[in-house]
Amino acid sequence: MVFSSSVFFMAFLPVTVFIYFLIPERFLRARNLWLLAASLLFYGWGEPKYIAVMAFSIVFNYVFGRVIGHLRETADRETALPAAEDNAKSLTGDRAGGDENAAGQAYCAADIAGNGNRKILRRAKLAMVLCVIGNLAILGFFKYTDFLIGTVNGLLGGQLSLLHIALPIGISFYTFQTMSYIIDVYWGKVAAQKDFIAFAAYVTLFPQLIAGPIVRYADVAVMLVGRKTNVEQVAEGIRRFIIGFGKKVLLANQVYVIWNEITAMDLEQISFATAWLGALAFTFQIYFDFSGYSDMAIGLGKIFGFDYLENFNYPYISRSITEFWRRWHMSLSSWFKEYVYVPLGGNRKGLARQLLNIAIVWALTGLWHGASWNFVVWGMYFGVILIIEKLWLLRALDKCPACVGHVYSLILIVLGWVIFGLTDFSRMATYIAHMFGGAAVLVDESFLYLATSRVWLLLFCAIGSTPLVKRVCERVAARLTAMRGGEILLGALESVVLLAVFALSIAFLVSGSYNPFLYFRF
């Protein structure tokens, strides 16, 4: 099921929320159980067979989590006081990891303590590695088998037939979530979750299940077993959900029309302006689609009492690609940083090793986005840019006026999305060539029509990519709350605006299903 479907907002969501709040807050386990049941229904909707993959993943990781947690606890108990202290520090320590990894320290401290400990920890490590391999094997099997076969066929001229394995929805997201849990338990950052329902609810929680953000277990561990309903949090959840819904339906889906129309044209014939318009449209589409989805997920999480970390922070206002990746899909970048880049040595093993680490991380980031070579190229493209920025360019950009950084970043970002959006390399090459001087015509009728007829949409998208709307809303809210009775006025105003956005989104959504037949029925 997806958020932008009628079944979701007219049936699933009302029923799920209604029953959730019928269950008294003191029965949090019952609420978790209800969320688990609802999430499984959400997940299996349309393709029930994948519930089996999901169920296996839950049990597999739950068991390994318990085993690793048990070994960890045993080791900690036998460890001398200093290690335990370190361990405690790691629990409160820097969540974002970083190079001074507290968990790493705890691990080292524990490592020194006694031979028996070392043996137990080695067993914990083995269990962790096995579990991570298991998770990657599931992900690899469903997501990359055909990609691998296709690549082997291409390289060796083989005729192996593709398996056509359908990709279970969200598998890339929940696999990364469970791996974060397993590794954190191994590092001693969090205790293993003994409550099976709470753990299963964490893995399946429908808000972030199919399109992120990637919620790390450590970030919600406390909320899973001890959250309280808070009216302001629920209201904020509704706010975020409607904003996300509007971004997805009113902006992303509509601007997609332009990209779709342009890529359906004969790419050899498109003009310079049309090529850029299409690329820009896709740039807007992917941002509003993805960040809209994250907004909806974060909003739904809040309604049920979960605070997720933000996933997007106005990425298109960046002044460098380095900054862009600190603002785009933040839960994925921080995941790769913490679980791949830092363990590989990060920047602590010399420049050459650091550059290699960056290259590895970005190849994997690309591959994570899809089982196709263009995604790898896309990842490497950013890897190379980030390395160049790290070595020279950032310092130069700092000295330039802000607009240089903005233009530089936007051009590279838009180009990146063309690589991302066109899986066929020859089409991609044609398209990019037309963006950079290869077009015979500068401006054509198609451009003039598409740009003028949807000029407002493009303008809304441009404004929506900046924090402008948010700032205006905050200022209005501050002004109103300062007035007597202003809070009620603000509430009314906000309800009218948000529900208008929601209603308009529904209008566009329903219209999408509205398909009159031109021909007489037969």
Add this chain to the structure above:
Amino acid sequence: MNMKKRSWILIITSVLFLAFLCVGTLVTPEVGFSENENRYLQAAPKLTVDHVLNGRFETQAEDYLNDQIIGRSLWVRTMAMTEAALGVGDINGVYLAADGRVVKRVTEADFDWDRYRKNLKQVAELAESREASGGRLYAMLVPTAAYVYQQDLPSHAMRFDEDRAFTDAADALGDRLIDLRAAMQVAVTDGSAARESADGGVFFRTDHHWSGYGAYLGYAEFLQARAALSNPLRADGGEESPTASGGVMIPAAAPYAKLAPTVLSDDFYGTLYSKVLLPTLTKDSVETPGAALTAKYRVRLNGETYDSLYFNEYLDKKDKYAVYFGGNYDKVDIEIGAATGQAAQTASGGSETANRADGKGSLLILKDSFANSFVPYLLDDYSKITMIDSRYYRGSVTELAEDYDEVLVLYGIDNFAGEKLQLSKSLIK
């Protein structure tokens, strides 16, 4: 800062809104057939284990809620009005043209050139085989409304290269091609369409078909083409000679007003209106030549015989264009003239040739729905007319054509490139 009141207001209004949607959809009666969309809406899905497991229940549930949501056309209308207000020139594949006209949008990417040229070739082959045995073939490709009304489209509107399509057609078919571009454009620009017909245009403002006057222009050009091919000596020296159509001189079409155009309905909201449901659009008039309303003929379709091609019950329904024949069928036979009763009987025998008692010939029309409002003009020119819709006809058109003096291929030019045409299938058989 305490924001409890603000929060409660938002929560309560949101819950009420969602509750209104859900309860409203539940209690409003289910709609079966949607006139606007010309299709049956999804009924409440059946909950069975099988349907859940194979995903059918889930798909139907989504369709059901979309189709039966409370105030469905209001939602669609809201969308269209928002888009129109923002200056979007096309909604749901339809251009919003000037003067409340809506026009089907066919872009270069929509138009299948390969299929178009293949279909042209098929028709050219059929023409050659007909001509080899003394028959005649004409092909009339009706230009799109977007072509005829191009000056009324949103600026820079995207269209497929229709002039090139006509050049291709002329290359493939030579003077068998009846090209209406000039006639239609002149009728629009010099105001004759507006003067002569109740509807005022050559296409309906809200439907993808040509209007009664548009069909008349087609008829006039058709007669001209017949005359050019059948009276070859007339151009040279004005002498008559025996021709394929029984040695009769083919006259030019009478002026439109002489045909006593009669308004069947002035309350027609067509298929393109249904696509956008914009309240700014105004209704059209359905017009037909008066002579056809009183002519004596027999129509056979779907195994039934009727004495009129007008199915007046459709005038009370949404799709009033279906008043002509009640829609499209694989094969429609029309027997005209005194010997109707007998001819109908022999027709069912299947072995008769054209009734030439009155010197009129027989015509086979290979067509889409454009022909339905065109045929009424022909009732005085033929003794037998058969219409074949290749989308539904399962027999061999090539064999069937042998029984007729003339063949007319009549399609909207964009339909002629359409995937449903299956021209090759019915011609090769």
